[in-house]
Amino acid sequence: MRTIWALAATLLLFATMAGAPAHAQLAVRAPQPLKPDVIYVPTPEPVVDAMLALAEVRPGDVLYDLGSGDGRIPIVAAKRFGVRGLGVEVQEHLVRQAREKARAEGVGHLVTFRVQDLFRTDLRPASVVTLYLLPDLNARLMPKLLAELKPGARIVSHDFPMGDWRPEREVKVGSSTLYLWRVPERGVSPAGSRRRPRLPASPG
Numbered sequence: 001m002r003t004i005w006a007l008a009a010t011l012l013l014f015a016t017m018a019g020a021p022a023h024a025q026l027a028v029r030a031p032q033p034l035k036p037d038v039i040y041v042p043t044p045e046p047v048v049d050a051m052l053a054l055a056e057v058r059p060g061d062v063l064y065d066l067g068s069g070d071g072r073i074p075i076v077a078a079k080r081f082g083v084r085g086l087g088v089e090v091q092e093h094l095v096r097q098a099r100e101k102a103r104a105e106g107v108g109h110l111v112t113f114r115v116q117d118l119f120r121t122d123l124r125p126a127s128v129v130t131l132y133l134l135p136d137l138n139a140r141l142m143p144k145l146l147a148e149l150k151p152g153a154r155i156v157s158h159d160f161p162m163g164d165w166r167p168e169r170e171v172k173v174g175s176s177t178l179y180l181w182r183v184p185e186r187g188v189s190p191a192g193s194r195r196r197p198r199l200p201a202s203p204g
């Protein structure tokens with residue numbers, strides 16, 4: 001009888017020990033909500049229009065908005081130019097909102113929204129990237145943009161510059177400043193890619 005009790009106790013002990021690491025593993029593996037590197041502030045609609053104009057978005061483009069908020073930039077681009085788009089955003093409720101809005105606007109088949117860290121997004125398919133982040137985030141993104149985007153891809157940033165890259169164009173829209181860069185041929189730094197601003201032809 002004593003042997004049976006000893007065996008039962010041993011089995012119980014093993015079962016407990018075997019269970020503990022499994023629980024611990026589950027706790028480690030549970031996905032943690034991603035944290036935004038910058039708060040949500042939507043780009044006003046007239047500034048969205050100006051960003052798309054500055055990037056010269058046209059049919060055939062693929063637009064990525066990194067930190068897409070309520071999805072307004074890819075949605076407007078899809079509605080106006082029929083272009084495909086991706087928005088990546090860490091805040092789930094904003095991604096849900098963007099998907100609903102895209103469906104309501106009739107462009108759900110053109111745009112995709114993902115809960116994803118922008119630093120873990122494959123940028124290779126994009127021909128246009130839009131940003132409304134912060135200067136230090138733009139600076140952290142620079143090597144990724146250069147490594148993954150094709151030469152000729154356009155990058156438009158609302159309000160914030162990009163390290164030492166000189167913009168091809170800089171425009172003011174109300175209180176916002178917009179910057180445009182074009183990804184140069186491999187091995188050429190965008191810092192040296194600035195076109196000289198054209199001076200208006202002098203009258204007479």
Ligand SMILES: C[S@@+](CC[C@H](N)C(=O)[O-])C[C@H]1O[C@@H](n2cnc3c(N)ncnc32)[C@H](O)[C@@H]1O
Pocket residue numbers: 035036037038039040041042043065066067068069070071072073088089090091094116117118119131132133158
């Ligand atoms: C200033 S808002 C711009 C929203 C939208 N692009 C627009 O212009 O209306 C920046 C967005 O980036 C998101 N964000 C912050 N860090 C991020 C990250 N690492 N990956 C993806 N999204 C991020 C924020 O949650 C926020 O919605």
